[in-house]
Amino acid sequence: MRKSIATVSVSGTLIEKLEAIAAAGFDGVEIFENDLLACSMPPEEIRARAADLGLTIDLYQPFRDFESVPDDLLARNLRRAEHKFQLMERLGTDLLLVCSNVSPGAIGDDDLAAAQLRTLAERAAEHGIRIAYEALAWGRHVNEYLHAWRVVQLADHPGLGTCLDSFHILSRGSDPIGIEAIPGEKIFFLQLADAPLLAMDVLQWSRHYRCFPGQGNFDVAGLVRHTLNAGYAGPLSLEVFNDHFRQADTRRTARDGMRSLIALEAELKGATRPPVPSGFAFAELADTGALGEVLSALGFVRTGGHPTKPVELWEQGGARLLLNATGAAPALVALGLESPDPAGAVKHAESLLSPVLPRERAPREARLDAIAAPDGTQIFFCDDSWLSDFAPDPDGRAGGEITGIDHVALTQPWHYFDEAELFYRSVLGLRPQGSLELPDPYGLLRSKAMSARDGAVRMVVNIAQVGAGDIPWQHVALACDGVLAVARRLRAEHPGLLLPIPGNYYDDLQARYEVDPELRRLGVLYDRDEDGGEFLHLYTVTVGRVFFELVQRIGGYDGYGAANAPIRLAVQHSGDN
């Protein structure tokens, strides 16, 4: 299907927008009037620039408050429309979006609306222009898509059709199945936006929270399916507004939008799910020596070294960490995901516009392809062959309390949070587990957990704005059979390695639950879910950008101890560690 996007959906000047939209692979654009007004190029030059970039101009929008008005205002509105028709001819586009009137002066009379829209369509036809009439969710009288369609039917002009917008339909809770009652050729345009479910005024919701399909909670694919069933053959066109992309990189947002449409199209085709990772193969950390000490203390053993690179393999149970001594400050730099089909996973990622990273490869090295996660972390898809890169160490793999990697938490600039959700959902096939807001002493942290295969792969994406900057922390959570035993050993042998937890926390814990008093002595945190599942966890101090968490899940606990995160954040900030 042809893919289009409204210029209002990305940041920048009109020309920057067109270039980014073309670079992301879109076929066409909707020109949003305000973008044009602020552009120093005359319409003819904008038309030529779009054509040079291979973009068609599919729609000009919006034309507001036209219909259902008294006669004198109609004359003024028709005069206004004539100006726009002339502009559209210069711009080389033949479809004008007319939004249902929101003015308090609009008259609630479908016959009047239809007659006036018919007049508009007649005038438009003289310029070879067609009119797509859309019900805004907050339209004064017409605010349901089937109502707009009734008005279009009443007007009965070949140059007048309707425009559907998934936000306006789904935000009102309207059932999109009614779309199938509209003849496909009378659906002149289809605009797509998703949104998180929020209880707020629909206009504010639309202006500040629209996102690309797959980033919110609407069933956009279902709505598109009904529209295709009706016989619609026009483009799928994105139209979003929110506070994030306005500050984000234009090309990155355009690519994010295109990824959303590609994933949507794949869903419509009933494409099989991507090769979902089956576990963590490894996490790779840049180190200057300090992380090696922490791993030793945690019971990890160095079991191998890369033949040609300053990279060491450290193991404990099924947890494999690579320490990379390339001189960078301690940080998580790469993740290896076990994949049933590494080549297929990379191909899938590539089809979703995830850049495949160039990689030097020595003749003996295993072939590993990596893609970049939204925060820049490299993601490798691997089978077992990557281990052969590392000369085996005679000490072998240690059998300590740690059994594997439970989850990995990355941070994300706040205006790329939606992008991250779509990336992990569509590229890696993870399923969102929910979103949280957590108070931090100096800001607010938003956190989103995603997982696959019953928790075999778990990722947490955090954004935090704290003062002027972002919290840069990342962490690797290690699954553990006996957190209390590890804590006992570490408190005795490595004082200062674990994050101290305030006694007041335990007073409160004791008020809520009857827990083992040893938790307090050992500084182990505790959570319980509604089904009685329990979570024991503790944290190391931070080294560079990184800290480790040890977690023990009991009785099917599926969360991340979010209730304890504000305590952890406060201690991390307080400098007690």
Next chain:
Amino acid sequence: MRKSIATVSVSGTLIEKLEAIAAAGFDGVEIFENDLLACSMPPEEIRARAADLGLTIDLYQPFRDFESVPDDLLARNLRRAEHKFQLMERLGTDLLLVCSNVSPGAIGDDDLAAAQLRTLAERAAEHGIRIAYEALAWGRHVNEYLHAWRVVQLADHPGLGTCLDSFHILSRGSDPIGIEAIPGEKIFFLQLADAPLLAMDVLQWSRHYRCFPGQGNFDVAGLVRHTLNAGYAGPLSLEVFNDHFRQADTRRTARDGMRSLIALEAELKGATRPPVPSGFAFAELADTGALGEVLSALGFVRTGGHPTKPVELWEQGGARLLLNATGAAPALVALGLESPDPAGAVKHAESLLSPVLPRERAPREARLDAIAAPDGTQIFFCDDSWLSDFAPDPDGRAGGEITGIDHVALTQPWHYFDEAELFYRSVLGLRPQGSLELPDPYGLLRSKAMSARDGAVRMVVNIAQVGAGDIPWQHVALACDGVLAVARRLRAEHPGLLLPIPGNYYDDLQARYEVDPELRRLGVLYDRDEDGGEFLHLYTVTVGRVFFELVQRIGGYDGYGAANAPIRLAVQHSGDN
């Protein structure tokens, strides 16, 4: 009246909060439980620290989901409460806030709620503790303040009273007059928050948009008046949550809160309004030479020089600008406001915690006291004597088209936007004219206009987050009798001085109105209000952080041409200038 604030209302660790709250002059605090849990100090030390700082601990909060529960849960909740009573004894506070139950499992039975709260009050009394029961606006069954009061009446225990919270009452649209029906001694506590009027879920509204009294749209003073009429004698205590202060400086937020309570108290006492400025005496700009050239081009004449400082007076009509060649980059550094009572204005500002700036003064200089606006701009209150500092220039004052300063626009970091509104409202006595959101190519700009004395003083405060940074632009808008005449002269004599305006803007203008085609030729912008008032304006290019606007108001136009601001922003960003 005693003034208190909940620790949750400012950023930082608990100890940082207490220090900032004490420094701002509060008498007491509400300790918010999460702040305590994350604090490494035991309660006894927190108590001692507060006492050292001269703060009483007026309340411990919140205790949630206690009442209206089945028997087995009641036993658990009483056990939980016992732990909190012990904690409160260690902390040295005797009042516990109990919020109405929000749990879906709560039972809608006032007699049950009352009986259980009575039991709680009996247990609390054994520890010398009293219970303040509050209706949360989203409580499961009890969500109106008079309902909470009925439950308290039913329970009939001297240690049980009610807590009123202006947000919970006013957000539901409840009439606060009913407060007068509650005996004052049964109102155990009064929490104050304001909020902008927003159509959204009340829980989200409360969590993200509460602000200090005077920063929103609620009649908080009216509610307090009813509470005092009822006989309430406890503290006025602030409790706000929003996304701004979390990232803001702790001490600054505490001072902002105190300013809000001082202004509220003054309003309650029926204090006369502050000495409201009657006009702009001058605007002072740091300059390195370029601004002088711009002023010359605009028709300003240098009419005086300061005897001892590198400061020049430039005049045209009633517009007086000072150019300060101290070497700093071009920026607006100070405003002089004509005041009927300069000393009174400074005293008033000081009473509202606005720092009076230290100022060196030569023996012959006029006495001018300055305070700092929230963005750091110096504000002077003056009568005419300041002119005597400047040796008169024989050329005298020029009589050009410019007649005075129309308004001044300053920028503000986004998390101090509410503070700015309160400052200009309470310290300068300006009245808010409304708030706007304007799209910028790389972000979103929020703009608030305030004015006094029918527009004799107009200020616009802007915040903009664009990419990682803020837009730093400031501007001085000059009132002008004939903007077209000035534009004609400037376009001819000083090409490049005025901001170019895209032709597409004029195509649209022509579609909306029948305007003089000369506007397009001269690059003059146009706006019209609903009553036919008209606004002609144009902009100079930006020098350093500063640009000038020339404005002509016709027929009572009272706005700022906001519809044209996105055009201006786009051109300013595009580098066309």
